[in-house]
Amino acid sequence: MQILDGKQTSQQIRNEIAAQVQQIKSSGGKTPHLAAVLVGTDGASETYVANKVKDCEEVGFDSTLIRLDETTSEEELLAKIDELNRDQEIDGFIVQLPLPDHIDEHKVTLAIDPAKDVDGFCPENLGNMCLGLPTFVSATPNGIMELLDRYNIETSGKHCVIIGRSNIVGTPMSILLSRNSSPGNCTVTLLHSRSKDIADYCRSADILVAAIGKPGYVTGDMVKEGAVVIDVGITRVADSSKKSGFALAGDVDFDSVKDKCAFITPVPGGVGPMTRASLLQNTLLAQKARN
Secondary structure, three states, rough: OOOOOOOHHHHHHHHHHHHHHHHHHHHOOOEEEEEEEEEEHHHHHHHHHHHHHHHHHHHOEEEEEEEEEOOOHHHHHHHHHHHHHHHHOOOOEOOOOOOOOOOOOOHHHHOOOOEOOOOOOOHHHHHHHHOOOOOOOOOOHHHHHHHHHHOOOOOOOOOOEOOOOOOOOHHHHHHHHHHHOOOOOOEEEEOOOOOOOOOHHOOOOEEEEEEOOOOOOOOOOHOOOOEEEEEOOOEEEEEEEEOOEEEEOOEEEEHOOOOOOOEOOOOOOHHHHHHHHHHHEEEEEEEHHHO
């Protein structure tokens, strides 16, 4: 069993980006600028956004964090998005999810300029991804593809089973891995809450991607020998032994799976750091496209 080390791989990517940013600056180019909008004080979102700001500092990006109160109206948020769309200093921006219940996430996604949609969530960017055209690929799927590529994992002709059909992870992954590309050329099975015989499908997978948000859902008896296991889940579970009072758990029961698989991502330290690195990659692409 080999660990797919997202922490180490994301550091390699950040080093590559930092070198490109240095070249841009030395040639008099514009410094890439990423903005993030945070509505409310969700603990996980606070941590995630703080890490994004830290990442920007490390690679030499400019960054802006816009904090809005939990009671911010949908109209006020849409106005802020319009302002960011028109701001020539901002190359790309994200609106951190989840949003308060009174705000329609779909409306927010549609309001973001596709040229600045570095999360890759808007219909235009998703459509381009489906067609294999240049675009911003959603950060988590892109990060997983980077891991598969940089660890030279063979995907062509393999059976990939994905648990979870969200527009953020599961569905984009099914498209990316089925495309005529490398990594890619998989035969893909996309499972969801209405699927039957989930364990049987999982046992047939050469590559298993778990993205459903259920801690420890995938157990050793669901994984065949030599499989590649990608754990996208990250859930806070109560743990009195931790100072914070919680621990982070993935969708895969790591201890029961690790001795059966050829490769596996840990939680934390697997897909999460790659998601952050992919956001930086998309921001750099946005800067180059706009300048």
